[in-house]
Each structure stands twice: as C-alpha cells, then as structure tokens.
Amino acid sequence: xxxxxxxxxxxxxxxxxxxxxxxxxxxxxxxxxxxxxxxxxxxxxxxxxxxxxxxxxxxxxxxxxxxxxxxxxxxxxxxxxxxxxxxxxxxxxxxxxxxxxxxxxxxxxxxxxxxxxxxxxxxxxxxxxxxxxxxxxxxxxxxxxxxxxxxxxxxxxxxxxxxxxxxxxxxxxxxxxxxxxxxxxxxxxxxxxxxxxxxxxxxxxxxxxxxxxxxxxxxxxxxxxxxxxxxxxxxxxxxxxxxxxxxxxxxxxxxxxxxxxxxxxxxxxxxxxxxxxxxxxxxxxxxxxxxxxxxxxxxxxxxxxxxxxxxxxxxxxxxxxxxxxxxxxxxxxxxxxxxxxxxxxxxxxxxxxxxxxxxxxxxxxxxxxxxxxxxxxxxxxxxxxxxxxxxxxxxxxxx
Amino acid sequence: xxxxxxxxxxxxxxxxxxxxxxxxxxxxxxxxxxxxxxxxxxxxxxxxxxxxxxxxxxxxxxxxxxxxxxxxxxxxxxxxxxxxxxxxxxxxxxxxxxxxxxxxxxxxxxxxxxxxxxxxxxxxxxxxxxxxxxxxxxxxxxxxxxxxxxxxxxxxxxxxxxxxxxxxxxxxxxxxxxxxxxxxxxxxxxxxxxxxxxxxxxxxxxxxxxxxxxxxxxxxxxxxxxxxxxxxxxxxxxxxxxxxxxxxxxxxxxxxxxxxxxxxxxxxxxxxxxxxxxxxxxxxxxxxxxxxxxxxxxxxxxxxxxxxxxxxxxxxxxxxxxxxxxxxxxxxxxxxxxxxxxxxxxxxxxxxxxxxxxxxxxxxxxxxxxxxxxxxxxxxxxxxxxxxxxxxxxxxxxx
Numbered sequence: 001x002x003x004x005x006x007x008x009x010x011x012x013x014x015x016x017x018x019x020x021x022x023x024x025x026x027x028x029x030x031x032x033x034x035x036x037x038x039x040x041x042x043x044x045x046x047x048x049x050x051x052x053x054x055x056x057x058x059x060x061x062x063x064x065x066x067x068x069x070x071x072x073x074x075x076x077x078x079x080x081x082x083x084x085x086x087x088x089x090x091x092x093x094x095x096x097x098x099x100x101x102x103x104x105x106x107x108x109x110x111x112x113x114x115x116x117x118x119x120x121x122x123x124x125x126x127x128x129x130x131x132x133x134x135x136x137x138x139x140x141x142x143x144x145x146x147x148x149x150x151x152x153x154x155x156x157x158x159x160x161x162x163x164x165x166x167x168x169x170x171x172x173x174x175x176x177x178x179x180x181x182x183x184x185x186x187x188x189x190x191x192x193x194x195x196x197x198x199x200x201x202x203x204x205x206x207x208x209x210x211x212x213x214x215x216x217x218x219x220x221x222x223x224x225x226x227x228x229x230x231x232x233x234x235x236x237x238x239x240x241x242x243x244x245x246x247x248x249x250x251x252x253x254x255x256x257x258x259x260x261x262x263x264x265x266x267x268x269x270x271x272x273x274x275x276x277x278x279x280x281x282x283x284x285x286x287x288x289x290x291x292x293x294x295x296x297x298x299x300x301x302x303x304x305x306x307x308x309x310x311x312x313x314x315x316x317x318x319x320x321x322x323x324x325x326x327x328x329x330x331x332x333x334x335x336x337x338x339x340x341x342x343x344x345x346x347x348x349x350x351x352x353x354x355x356x357x358x359x360x361x362x363x364x365x366x367x368x369x370x371x372x373x374x375x376x377x378x379x380x381x382x383x384x385x386x387x388x389x390x391x392x393x394x395x396x397x398x399x
Numbered sequence: 400x401x402x403x404x405x406x407x408x409x410x411x412x413x414x415x416x417x418x419x420x421x422x423x424x425x426x427x428x429x430x431x432x433x434x435x436x437x438x439x440x441x442x443x444x445x446x447x448x449x450x451x452x453x454x455x456x457x458x459x460x461x462x463x464x465x466x467x468x469x470x471x472x473x474x475x476x477x478x479x480x481x482x483x484x485x486x487x488x489x490x491x492x493x494x495x496x497x498x499x500x501x502x503x504x505x506x507x508x509x510x511x512x513x514x515x516x517x518x519x520x521x522x523x524x525x526x527x528x529x530x531x532x533x534x535x536x537x538x539x540x541x542x543x544x545x546x547x548x549x550x551x552x553x554x555x556x557x558x559x560x561x562x563x564x565x566x567x568x569x570x571x572x573x574x575x576x577x578x579x580x581x582x583x584x585x586x587x588x589x590x591x592x593x594x595x596x597x598x599x600x601x602x603x604x605x606x607x608x609x610x611x612x613x614x615x616x617x618x619x620x621x622x623x624x625x626x627x628x629x630x631x632x633x634x635x636x637x638x639x640x641x642x643x644x645x646x647x648x649x650x651x652x653x654x655x656x657x658x659x660x661x662x663x664x665x666x667x668x669x670x671x672x673x674x675x676x677x678x679x680x681x682x683x684x685x686x687x688x689x690x691x692x693x694x695x696x697x698x699x700x701x702x703x704x705x706x707x708x709x710x711x712x713x714x715x716x717x718x719x720x721x722x723x724x725x726x727x728x729x730x731x732x733x734x735x736x737x738x739x740x741x742x743x744x745x746x747x748x749x750x751x752x753x754x755x756x757x758x759x760x761x762x763x764x765x766x767x768x769x770x771x772x773x774x775x776x777x778x779x780x781x782x783x784x785x786x787x788x789x790x791x792x793x794x795x796x797x798x
Binding site: 080124129186187209211219220221223235238239240246256261264271282368369 | 423479480481482486521522523528585586587588606608610618619620621622623624625626627629632634635637638639641642645648649654655656657658659660662663664665666667668669670671672677679681742743744745767768769770771772773
C-alpha cells in the first residue's frame with residue numbers, strides 16, 4: 001500500500017462531521033454526520049461487491065465471500081465531541097484498503113472476511129461506551145439500552161427509529177467468526193519513543209477502567225451577600241476532588257481525569273446548590289484502580305464534611321482488564337515483527353475479546369494526542385498499517 | 400398593611416416563570432415570563448388609574464399624579480437562573496400596596512409618585528447587570544448594549560424588536576425625580592441576628608464588586624492513554640483557582656465565588672483543551688477588592704506554569720463602591736427607627752444613586768439565602784416593609 005492510495009480513500013471520509021473552526025469532529029451515534037458515514041460505508045462496500053448486513057443495534061458488516069470460516073475486522077465511525085479524525089475511522093478505511101490489497105495479491109477468503117462498523121463506541125451521545133458491540137455480544141441488555149437518553153432527552157429508541165431502524169430488533173447479533181482484528185490509531189507515544197518504536201504495534205491488554213459520577217450537593221445562595229463562613233459551596237468540594245484524583249493517580253502510576261462537569265444553575269452571581277462531575281479512572285491492575293477510586297471517594301467525603309456539602313459516588317460503567325488472546329497476539333506479532341504494548345483505552349475489541357479470539361493493531365501517532373484535533377498519523381504509517389492488516393487477514397482467513 | 404393583603408397581591412405574581420420541579424424562577428429579560436410580568440404590571444397600574452410609560456430600554460414606570468416634584472420607587476422582575484421569588488418583585492409588589500395604603504390614609508403626592516420596573520437587573524440573559532438602569536442613566540452606551548448577545552446568540556436588538564420595542568429608542572431616559580427609594584429582600588442575615596435585628600433595615604452602602612473571566616488553556620487529549628506526566632490539563636488550574644479565590648477572600652473578609660464554569664468539550668474521556676470560569680468578587684473597600692483579585696490572578700498564573708497551561712484574566716464588569724445619600728439615609732432611618740446596614744449585592748439603586756438621592760429598604764430574610772429557591776421573607780415582614788415604604792413615600796412625596 002502506498003501513502004498516496006491511503007490518502008485518496010481517507011480524504012473521501014474527512015469532510016463528514018468536521019468542524020472547520022476547531023478542526024475537530026462531531027460524529028455522535030445516529031447523528032446526520034454518523035448517517036453520512038454509514039452511507040459512505042455502503043458505497044465502499046458496493047464498489048467492492050460486498051454485501052452489507054445491518055443488525056438491530058446500529059452495527060454494519062460488509063461481507064466478502066460466503067459460508068465457511070469467517071474473520072472480522074473493522075472499528076467505529078463515531079467520535080467524542082471535537083474529537084480527532086483517526087480514532088475509529090482509520091480501522092474501517094484500512095479494512096477496505098486491505099481487501100483491495102488482498103485482491104491484488106490474488107488472495108481470497110477460505111470462507112468470509114467481514115468489515116464491521118460498530119455503533120456509538122465513544123458513548124458520547126448516550127453515555128455508554130461500546131454501545132453497539134455491547135449490544136451485539138449481549139453484554140448490555142436491550143431493556144437497559146432502550147432506557148438511555150441523550151443530552152437533549154432523545155431516547156435511543158427514538159434515535160434508532162429516526163434513522164430507519166427498528167428498536168424491537170435490539171439484542172445479541174454476533175455472527176460466528178473465528179477471530180476479530182481491529183486496527184486503531186495509537187493513543188499515546190509508546191510507538192514513537194523507546195523500546196517499542198515502530199509504525200505498527202500489537203496490543204497485549206486493555207487496562208481495567210471505568211467512569212464514576214460524583215454528585216456534590218450544597219446550598220444555593222447569593223454570591224455577593226453570603227458570608228464565606230455561612231457557605232455550603234459544592235464547587236469547593238469539586239475542586240478538591242479534581243486535585244485529589246490527579247494526585248492519587250500519580251501516586252499509583254494510574255490515570256485519573258475529570259473532563260466533564262455540570263454546574264447548576266451555572267450563574268456568575270450564584271453559589272451553586274449542586275455540581276456533578278465524572279471521574280474517568282484507569283490502571284494496569286484492577287486492585288490499583290479500586291484503590292484509586294476508594295481513595296478519591298474517601299478524601300472527597302472528608303472534604304465535603306468540611307465544606308458543609310454532601311457527596312454521592314456512583315459507578316456508571318466499569319470495564320475489567322482485557323488480556324487479548326495470547327496465541328493470536330503472538331502469531332500476529334511474529335508475522336509482522338511488531339512490538340507488543342498495552343493501552344489504557346477501551347475498544348470494541350475489548351468487548352468482543354470475551355467471545356472471540358481478538359487482536360488489535362496500533363498505528364503510530366507522533367503527537368500521542370487522541371480525542372482532540374491534534375490526533376495524527378502519517379500517511380506512510382497508515383499505509384504500513386493497511387499492509388499489516390492485509391498480512392494478518394491473509395494469514396488468518398485466506399486460502 | 401396586613402400579611403393577608405400582602406399575600407393576596409403577592410400570590411397573583413407567583414406562578415409566572417416558576418419551575419415547579421425546582422421551586423425556582425426563570426425570568427430572563429424579555430422572555431415570555433418577563434413579558435407576562437410586564438402585563439401583570441400594566442394591569443395593576445390600570446386598576447389604580449396609573450399611567451404606564453415605557454422608555455426605549457425596556458423599563459416601565461407607572462405614575463400616580465402629575466407635574467411637580469416626583470419621587471420614584473420600584474425594583475425589577477427578572478431573576479437569575481432558578482432564582483428566588485423575592486429578589487426584585489418584592490419591591491414592585493410592595494410599591495403598588497404602598498400606593499393603596501397612602502390612598503387609604505388620604506395622602507396624595509404633591510407632584511408625582513412613580514413605580515419603576517427596571518429591565519434585566521440580574522444580567523442573567525445578556526451578561527450585564529442593571530442593564531435597564533444603566534441605559535436609563537447613560538452609564539451604558541446604546542451601541543455597546545446593541546452588541547450584546549444572549550447564550551443562544553440572540554442580540555439585544557432582536558429581543559427588543561420581538562417584544563414590540565424599537566432598538567433605535569435605546570438611550571438615556573431618566574425622568575426628573577427628587578429621590579429614588581428601592582425596597583428589596585435582604586440577601587444575608589444581618590436583620591436576623593445581632594445588633595441589626597428588625598423586620599426592615601436601611602442600606603448604608605453597596606460594596607465595590609465585579610466579575611472577572613478566567614480563560615485557562617491547556618492541551619486536549621485522551622483521558623485513558625495520556626500519561627499523567629504528559630498532561631497539560633486546565634481543569635487542574637481551574638480547581639486550584641477556585642480554592643485559591645476562596646482562601647484569599649476569607650483572609651481579607653471579602654467575598655469570592657466561582658459559580659459559572661464552561662468546559663470544552665466537556666466529555667468524560669477527554670482532557671479538556673480549555674476551560675473558562677467567572678470569578679465574582681466583592682469587598683467593603685476597593686483596595687481590598689483589588690488586592691483580592693490581584694492575589695488570585697498571581698496564584699493562578701503561578702499554578703498554570705506548573706500545570707503547563709496558560710491563563711488570561713479579563714475584567715468583565717467592575718462596579719465601584721456606592722455610598723447612599725447620607726441625608727436621605729438618616730432621614731429614612733430616623734423615620735422608620737430602622738437599623739442601617741451595608742450590602743454586598745449590586746442593585747438598580749446603586750446605578751441611580753450617581754444621579755438622584757437614593758435610599759434602599761431591606762426586608763428581613765430568615766434563611767439569608769438569595770438567588771436560590773430558599774430565598775424567603777415572612778408575610779408579616781413583607782407587610783411591615785409595605786408600611787415602611789408607604790411611610791417613606793408619604794414623608795418624601797406627599798402634601
């Protein structure tokens with residue numbers, strides 16, 4: 001694969017959902033931008049004579065071949081708010097180009113190769129990460145999914161109906177496949193520095209991680225007239241929580257972030273009665289993660305006592321560690337002569353790995369930045385990623 | 400005035416703009432709720448045979464009598480988001496009831512008594528507090544006002560046009576009056592505790608106060624994969640700023656609040672590239688206020704250096720101290736045998752005091768809470784406030 005051929009197909013997807021002012025992407029599940037990405041997917045599949053199957057959960061699979069053993073590849077189109085171009089779409093674009101490369105090599109699947117586009121991986125609209133793959137594998141019950149609402153109060157059922165889908169079809173839909181291979185842009189700098197330096201790497205594991213909601217309640221009051229000693233200001237407790245989470249994560253070599261905050265009523269001249277914040281926490285070991293969250297909760301509760309506020313900590317989603325299939329990982333790494341590295345990010349591959357031998361390829365990201373417009377990969381590295389994905393699919397799926 | 404008569408008129412205004420879920424009020428300038436309040440005002444004026452004059456700035460004045468010396472009373476209808484019922488409307492309802500009381504006493508104005516309803520005192524929609532009175536007195540230029548936009552991007556001109564007003568009429572409109580007297584719910588507990596205990600008090604001064612915007616810029620990145628040491632997270636700088644402002648205010652006996660925060664993109668799994676926050680700061684002395692804001696800015700700038708972020712501090716509005724007219728203050732306090740107390744809150748009375756001898760009456764608030772649903776005054780204290788206002792108007796304006 002050449003960088004130019006990669007760029008040609010990549011460019012056709014780039015305008016969809018782009019905010020030209022910020023350079024970031026807004027591709028929430030079942031938004032207009034997401035639906036345009038799905039049309040792009042259908043056209044690329046049709047160009048290659050591949051049939052597209054839509055399950056009841058918003059996931060698409062384009063199939064090459066029929067019957068027999070099957071191997072799945074793919075990723076997702078949707079983004080975080082103002083996200084980067086590569087997180088997700090790179091795996092889908094690379095999969096179509098890998099099919100092209102296999103055909104040029106005269107290779108064909110012994111049974112089938114499928115290219116998947118999973119729905120709402122980031123959870124930016126309905127708050128549940130890997131929504132499509134969790135529904136596909138049965139990890140999330142349809143009843144629970146149907147109760148989800150987006151920030152505007154639109155239910156998942158209504159979003160599906162508006163997009164021409166039938167909410168009654170939500171539920172397990174994983175096809176019988178022998179392996180799943182997901183190519184993804186790297187979201188750190190391990191491939192750019194040190195022992196792992198290479199254009200493409202293979203994933204060893206996904207850190208256990210989760211989202212915890214902090215609801216802090218105090219007493220709303222006038223900012224100008226309320227004596228400092230009379231205040232019960234939850235913004236103080238929140239500020240302490242953010243700094244405590246950072247410190248506790250550093251002490252443990254873990255990751256903790258508060259990137260989302262909601263203040264009520266969010267007025268300059270009012271002490272807020274309540275503030276909510278979301279803690280994103282991740283660590284290499286489950287015990288480390290548990291210890292981190294417990295320490296933050298304990299420190300915030302103690303501080304709330306001093307601020308005259310109260311705190312409730314709710315786990316919204318917690319994903320255990322994923323150790324990718326060792327045999328498949330070693331086979332892929334040996335084939336590609338690629339380094340093996342862990343990641344702190346969740347992926348559809350992590351969800352599927354509980355059901356299917358799964359491998360992940362990472363393409364080097366020189367900035368290390370992800371979930372932001374500065375997310376990058378060179379065309380040369382992306383082309384190397386396509387070649388690597390084609391090699392893996394040929395090894396696993398072709399005659 | 401009896402508590403029952405107060406409650407009867409008060410109840411007629413209470414449903415307008417009430418959020419029954421929270422018990423708070425949403426009465427932004429020129430919103431449907433605000434326009435309904437203006438209709439209520441016109442009906443109450445008509446019931447009393449008072450003519451309503453609307454200036455070009457959204458302010459209303461209902462006049463009793465004609466010619467000769469004039470005294471103005473009144474307040475505002477608009478609220479902060481989810482505000483209390485009393486802040487503003489109490490002064491207008493009390494003014495109509497004071498007129499009723501004067502008539503029952505057989506008193507009549509030597510010239511005129513006007514009841515004013517000032518527009519957008521809280522600044523909750525267009526960001527400038529005392530918008531109506533500032534335009535009326537010439538403290539705010541019409542060009543600057545016309546450039547204001549609300550959170551939805553609607554300009555003040557469009558809001559005026561939609562409400563049936565002509566934006567070309569914006570500008571100075573203060574009628575010739577000998578005095579302005581504003582009755583307002585207390586926004587603290589000085590009248591409930593200690594040396595000032597009484598149902599009604601008289602204002603000595605308004606603290607100098609202002610709003611400063613903090614723009615904190617870092618580097619957006621993935622919450623899961625970015626090492627703690629590689630982060631430039633403006634949320635940390637913000638948290639430090641909120642705690643530093645609180646501490647510096649306590650050290651100085653001043654008030655500092657961060658009640659409004661905007662996080663971009665505000666996603667759980669993204670380190671935000673930028674965060675903005677608004678600092679509301681007030682102090683008894685201008686030097687104390689200046690010292691407070693300088694200390695906060697210096698500490699936040701130092702912390703930003705450690706966080707790898709940058710900080711810009713912009714003064715959005717700063718109001719100097721207001722010392723109410725000493726002669727009028729002492730005359731009113733002696734007449735009512737009421738205590739004299741300062742306040743940290745801005746008011747239309749503060750704006751008018753630069754042009755007209757001005758006095759303020761405060762009605763006791765047992766919770767001390769304001770700008771929140773728990774804002775309260777007993778019907779008995781409100782009735783005492785009406786009687787006090789009638790006494791003052793009779794003393795200043797009647798034959």
